Structure formats: structure tokens, C-alpha cells
Amino acid sequence: MSKNKVIVLAVLEGGMSKTETARRYGVSRQWVHELLRRHAEAGEAGLSPRSRRPRRSPQATSPAIRDRVLALRQRLAAEGLDAGAETIASHLELEGCRPPASSTIHRILRQAGTVTPEPHKRPRSSLRRFEAHQPNETWQSDFTHWALADGTDTEILNFLDDHSRYLLHCTAHRRVTGPIVVNAFLDAGSEHGLPASTLTDNGMVYTTRLAGGKGGRNAFETLIASLGITQKNGHPGHPQTQGKIERFHQTLKKWLAGQPRAHTLDGLNDQLAKFRQIYNHERPHRALNRRTPATAYNAAPKAAPKLAIQGDHWRTRTDRVDADGKVSLRYAGRLRHLGIGRLHKHKRVILLGHEEHVLTIEHGTGEVLAEFTINPDRGYQKKQNTPGPKTGGVNDVPTHP
Structure with missing residues (x-):
């Protein structure tokens, strides 16, 4: 028999007063009154212990x-x-x-x-994170595969800022080639400024260092060295070094899987442009304290490469060398003719300019053909040096004052 029932019977059948019952059983007089009230309303069922949970909680989620x-x-x-x-x-x-x-x-x-539930998943607290301290301190790059609606395979090339996870470039191609990587890098640099370093895997479009010394530098390596940018490559078989862009590919593919499958390359690139807007400006990132990549990218001063071709004054354009070995550009209100040399006639070139300094780079190979410091008193500009094929390293291009 429960204590509550004994208390009620002591009053109702034993004739004890409520005060005496409370004293004998070590409870308050108010509790005796409460038990008698419950018994009168619900009988013995009313004497069972009740939950002490509050009837209402102001802090409860609505x-x-x-x-x-x-x-x-x-x-x-x-x-x-x-x-x-x-x-x-x-x-x-x-x-x-x-x-x-x-x-x-x-x-x-x-x-x-x-x-x-994922009980065997590694806790985040066990991970060691490596992150660049500034925007443009390191750009990671890689490409991944995605199929069109008819099963045609494509490759999506990405450049990602290591510090902020800002998606600098994202385009789809039938196949990612060396010239495509060079042009994508220059497009991203034209829009966002050049990075101090890059981090990629050892794919042949990024480096030939595992090719047994055959062929010298490729287009991307030559361009990076010429601009004074430090090139870093992960260890073979260790993709964790490029972990941010590897994880980004999972995010990208998860989003693409939620969209109608594109039928054409142009359709896929339209989807990627939409994703880039969402990823950079609308989607808060866990690793950035729930900020968007765009907010993080613009919140700190940007790093720069060793050569001062950087920032809002840096510009790029493509042209074709004429039959006399020259290209033209406008500087200080006048047309200037840059003498690259008849050896390079009809080649497509990229002109990288910073104030009066101009580098001419062969389109698709990244080879630096010539460097100029424009003399405002002359229309024809002679080249300062010719780095030569596969040798356009940072030490071969003098730093501008």
C-alpha cells in the first residue's frame, strides 16, 4: 500500500485529524489536503505519483x-x-x-x-585544419567529372581561395587541358587579383614534375613562375593536402544532383554560374563561423605575388601578333606598338599590364615572350628581355621598382 493511500485512509477511516496525520507521516498539512482532494475527484487512481514536469515552459520551442x-x-x-x-x-x-x-x-x-545516425563518423574535433591567413594567399585548383543527360562525360575546373573558400572560377569543359587551365587562371586573376601561391595535385595540366624530366615546364608552371607566384603540389596519393577543394567537389555534386540534368555544356555552365552565386553569396559556411565565402574573402587585406602585377590596376587582354611581329595597345592616350619579334608572328598572346609594365605571354602555353616598360615618349616599344621557352622563372623576370 502506498504512503499516499495510508494518509488518506488515516483521515477517512481512522478518524485522525489532518494536522495529526501530517505530523505522524512527516508531510505538510497542505499535502494532506491535496491528497484528500485528489481522492475525492479520482478515487485511488488520483493518489498515484504524478510527473513533476511543469505544465508549461516559456523556453520551449514554439x-x-x-x-x-x-x-x-x-x-x-x-x-x-x-x-x-x-x-x-x-x-x-x-x-x-x-x-x-x-x-x-x-x-x-x-x-x-x-x-x-553515423556512430562511427570521425569527430570534427579530431581534424587538424590548415588555412591560409589572407585571401589570395593560396588558391587551390582541381577538376572533377560530371555527366550530361545523355551520359556524355564533362570535366568541371575550379579555383578556390584557401582562406575564405571563395569560388573564384567554375566552368565545365569536354576535357580540361593545359591552355584551359592557363586561361581560367588568368580570368580569375583579372577579376580578383593574382594569388601569392597555388596548391594543386600533380596532374599534367598543373605540373610535369612527375613526368621524368621530359618536356620541361608546362604552360601553367611557366606562367606561375613568370609572375612570381609560388607553386605548391600535394604529395602523390595524399589528396588530404587539397582537402578543401576535394570537399568542395562533394558540395558541388550534391547541388548538381538536385537540379535537372543539363543536356548541353552551355546548360551545365549556366547551372554552375547559378551555383557559384549561391555558394559565394547565399550559403553560410560552417568553417567560416557561418559567414558566406564572399564575406570572408572581402573581410581582410589580400595577399599578392612577388611581382607587383596585382590589384585594380592590373589588366589583361588577348591579341594576335601581326606579320611584323608587333602587337598594339593604348597607353596614356596614344597607341603603342610592342615589338615582340617576327619569330612569333600570328601567335595569339595575352598581355598582362600593371601601370607602364607589360608582360606578353603566349596564349595556351604560358610562355613569356617579352617584357616591356613603356616609354611614354615613343610609339614603338622595344622589349627588355626574352625569357625564352620553358625558362620564364621568377628569377628570370626582373622585379619592377
Whole structure:
């Protein structure tokens, strides 16, 4: 027999007063009154122990927030975007709602059955992160495969800023070749300034260092060295060195899988342009304290390569050498003719300019053909030096004052 029942029987059948009963059984007089009230309303069932949980909790997550959490989870997952608790909290905050704790959001998702347990997954706290201290300190690059609707394989080339995860370049091609890598790098540099270093794997479009010394530098290596940019390559068989861009490829493919499969290369590139906008400007990143890559990229001063061809004053254009071995450009209001040499006639070239300094680089090979410091008093400009094929290293190109 429970103590509560004994107390009630002592009063109702034993004739004891409420005060005496409370003293004998070591409870308060108010508790005796409460037990008698429960017995009168529900009989012996009313004497069973009840939960001490409060009838209402002011801090409890409202049904509206719970519904919005689940709706965001469904929408983000359908779009192929990260749909974790922290990302959902960021979206709630952007919508003007005060989000609950990430642990609360995770509990809501788990109770709704939208979380797949991964008990053997390595905890994030065990990972050692390496990150550049400034934007443009290191650019990572790699390409990955993606199939069109008819099964045709394509390759998507990416350049990613190591510090901010900002997606600098993202385009699809039938095959990524050396000239494509060079042009993509120059396009990204023209838009964002040149990096102090690059980090890639050992693919032949990036380096020939594992080719047994045959053929010398490739186009990308020659260009990087000529611009005074440090080139870094990961160890063979150790993709963790380029972990950020490897992880980025997972994010990209997850998003693409949530879109209608593109039928053409142009259609895929349209999708990639849309993804780049979402990834850089709309999607908060866990590793950036829930900031977007664009916010992180623009929040700190940018690093620069050893040669001062950098920033807003740096410009690039393509041209073709004429039959006399010259190309023309406008400087200080006058047309200047750069004498590259008849040996290079009809070649397509890239002109990289910083104030009065101009480098001419062969389009598609990255070979530096000539360097000029424009004399404003002359129309015809003689080249200062000719680095020569496969030798355009940083030590071969004098640093400008």
C-alpha cells in the first residue's frame, strides 16, 4: 500500500485529524489536503505519483519554429545544399527569427526522423585544419567529372581561395587541358587579383614534375613562375593536402544532383554560374563561423605575388601578333606598338599590364615572350628581355621598382 493511500485512509477511516496525520507521516498539512482532494475527484487512481514536469515552459520551442526548421531542412536538402542544424539556424536568423540552439534544432530533426545516425563518423574535433591567413594567399585548383543527360562525360575546373573558400572560377569543359587551365587562371586573376601561391595535385595540366624530366615546364608552371607566384603540389596519393577543394567537389555534386540534368555544356555552365552565386553569396559556411565565402574573402587585406602585377590596376587582354611581329595597345592616350619579334608572328598572346609594365605571354602555353616598360615618349616599344621557352622563372623576370 502506498504512503499516499495510508494518509488518506488515516483521515477517512481512522478518524485522525489532518494536522495529526501530517505530523505522524512527516508531510505538510497542505499535502494532506491535496491528497484528500485528489481522492475525492479520482478515487485511488488520483493518489498515484504524478510527473513533476511543469505544465508549461516559456523556453520551449514554439510549434511555428519547429515547423519552419523542418521546412528548411526539406527545402535545403531538395536543393542539394547543406541542411545541417547550424545552416538551418543561419537561415532562421536571416529570416528575422531568433533561432534555437543548434543542439535543439538537431533534436527536432532527429525526432522527426530526418537524421541518419553515423556512430562511427570521425569527430570534427579530431581534424587538424590548415588555412591560409589572407585571401589570395593560396588558391587551390582541381577538376572533377560530371555527366550530361545523355551520359556524355564533362570535366568541371575550379579555383578556390584557401582562406575564405571563395569560388573564384567554375566552368565545365569536354576535357580540361593545359591552355584551359592557363586561361581560367588568368580570368580569375583579372577579376580578383593574382594569388601569392597555388596548391594543386600533380596532374599534367598543373605540373610535369612527375613526368621524368621530359618536356620541361608546362604552360601553367611557366606562367606561375613568370609572375612570381609560388607553386605548391600535394604529395602523390595524399589528396588530404587539397582537402578543401576535394570537399568542395562533394558540395558541388550534391547541388548538381538536385537540379535537372543539363543536356548541353552551355546548360551545365549556366547551372554552375547559378551555383557559384549561391555558394559565394547565399550559403553560410560552417568553417567560416557561418559567414558566406564572399564575406570572408572581402573581410581582410589580400595577399599578392612577388611581382607587383596585382590589384585594380592590373589588366589583361588577348591579341594576335601581326606579320611584323608587333602587337598594339593604348597607353596614356596614344597607341603603342610592342615589338615582340617576327619569330612569333600570328601567335595569339595575352598581355598582362600593371601601370607602364607589360608582360606578353603566349596564349595556351604560358610562355613569356617579352617584357616591356613603356616609354611614354615613343610609339614603338622595344622589349627588355626574352625569357625564352620553358625558362620564364621568377628569377628570370626582373622585379619592377
